[in-house]
Amino acid sequence: MNYQIHWLYKPKRGKDALLQTEFMPLDEALQLAADFEKTGRVKELSFYDEMGTHWTRKEAEKLGKKAEEEPQRIVLCFDGGFDLQLKRAGIGVCMYYEKNGNTYRVRRNSQFHDLDNNNEAEYAALLYGMQLLEEAGVQYQTVTLRGDSQVVLNQLSGEWPCYEEGLARFLDRIEEKAKRLKILFQYDLVSRKQNKEAHNLATQALQGIAIDSHAPVEQQEE
Template identity: 45%
Template sequence: MNVRIEFTYRTPKGTESVFSSEEMPAKKALLLVEDLERTKRMKNLVFIDRHETAWSLKELKKQMEEIKTEPHHVTVYFDGGFDLKTKRSGLGCAIYYEQNDKSFRLRRNALVEELETNNEAEFAALHLALQELEILGVHHLPVTFVGDSQVVINQLQEDWPCYEEALVNWADRIENKMDQLGIDAVFELVPRKQNKEADQLASQALSEVEITSTWEIT
């Protein structure tokens, strides 16, 4: 959860001014406010999230305590592969997250037969990841999605136009699911070699090797 800090600062002689910070992780914002409160010159303090919702100090602390028990600090790696000979697609995703002060990795893949292109498989892999996030209970949080498909990432960021009906339908499904879960998506395009884990999961799916696992990272 990211927020910005807004407050009024008052000098000993009564001069006041309103300050607003840059956006930052809520945990960092709470640490800064804890230090600022020692001056006893701050008032009208609020935290503003990405949806322009205002939180009091008490409300934000309570929210952060609740978040600890739910999956957060989520990063998703996704990849899809399409076999022209068999007309089958392999989907793979690796989800890294924290919960109850521990770190976890979830790996999931799937073999599907109703797709027609590699680009569709890439979109479908991201949609598979969103389904896993929903099962995990991830909601109303920023999530980083990492992939090597320029088509998927540039179209979802609206940097590239989308003309193919099949891809438009996938993009709509993904955006609707993100809206439903309240996810603030951050997309990161990486070279294929930096997306090896998701790529391997997609390849294993095409080889009919099913992977579903969750491990604690120590």
């Protein structure tokens, strides 16, 4: 999540002026705010995130300290597969994030028996991934969603309308959870080959092979 500073500038003479910065990472915004204070021309500093939430400087500093102990630079990969004969879906999610200088990876999959098609399986996979974000305590973050489903990513971004009732229910739940966690999405549509890890997890789920792992990347085995 990026932040913008609103600086209520106090001149030697005349009226106060409201100055605004570009959006930037929180650590950069806090450093810039400290530089503003050195001018002696600060009447008030306010911080606004990309969702419009307002923070005082003290609140922003507290948020920055908290963020140091939470996952950063999060990429959530997802994929769903559907067996038309068995009416069974397999979903796979893989989350990468950085914390305390290390990169971690979470891999998880599952089977679903109450879905109707592959698009629903893709949506179910993404909703499953949202649960990983919630478990990891992710809040006030920008998360990159990486998948090979053009339907899911384009509908979620608003580029395509969603008319199917079954998909709309998933879409609403994902958006509701993102709003509650104060998460913004970046969308990364990739080919199935580039989404191989999540695809393999979904395939393994269909085969009855359960995967649930969480460790630094270098300690995990394929």
